[in-house]
Amino acid sequence: MAKYSIPPKVFLEMGGWRQPLMMVDRIDDFKYGHSGYIRVVKHVTYNEPYMSGHFPEDPIMSGVLISEIFGQASEYFSFLSDICEIYHQQYDETLVSLRDIYNKINDENMLDIIRQRRSQVRGKLASQNLKFKEAAYPGDTIEVTSKLAFSDSNGFMHYSVSAHVGKKLISQGTIINFREVT
Template sequence: MAKYSIPSNVFLEMGGWRQPLIMVDRIDDYKYGENGYVQVVKHVTYNEPYLLGHFPEDPIMPGVMISEIFGQASEYLSFLTDICDLYQESYSEELKSLRDIHAKVNDENMRNIIRNRRSQVRGVLAAQNLKFKDIAYPGDTIEVVSKLSFSDSNGFKHYSVSAHVGKKLISQGTIINFREVK
């Protein structure tokens, strides 16, 4: 379990996804800044709806769903960075880690920032360049790290991503999300 977990109702306010497409079970770590990153976890359960038809005799986690984990993790990185920036702008206090966010997440000012920002941002997974090196099976826990490589002037954010099951690297590459603020 994460050292600093975020209450599930706030977690849902932060993401634009609902079941059955929530592909991030937990945010384990976040670092703000130039070398910032987010680390998330997805537990692959035996009853995932997409596993039923994907190699029914030998179910494995579909690569396209791993891509979705990468996309959602990357959006969480951008979203957490947004709320840290907005909180500092409004209250002159820096938030640089998941611990800092956790300390403020039940504060109504922070909740308002989260809700307002979620209503303003729209994003989609735009492109991917991934290499799949191994397989995730039902019962595995996938740990994903996403780091922002760069943003371009057209609203595309390029992230370096990797996925591990234990110490085994199963996928890595680049995810590009498009984000716009309404």
């Protein structure tokens, strides 16, 4: 488990997903800024509802669901970056890591920022260009890394993503999320 994990209730408030489509089990690392990234974990279990229908004789995690992990991880990255920026603007304090966020997570000001930003932003997986090299099986732990490559003025965020099971690279490429801020 990560040293600085975000409490489950707050973690759920940060994302727009609920079971059975919540594809991020844990955020392991985050860095805010120009060379920022997020690293998340998804544990693949036998009892997940989509496993029984995908190659029943030889169940594997479907590529489209790995794409969903990429999309959700990337949106978490953008969301955490947003709250770091907002916190800095409001309180003139710089947060750059998961540890910094963890240290503020019980602060009512931070919780208000999280709730308010969650109500303002909607992110959607818009496009993908991924290469799948290997499969993920029940019992595997998928570690996904997402880095913002660039964003455009129309709200499209382009992320460089990769997924590993242990040291084995199973997928990599580009995910494009569309983000609306109201």
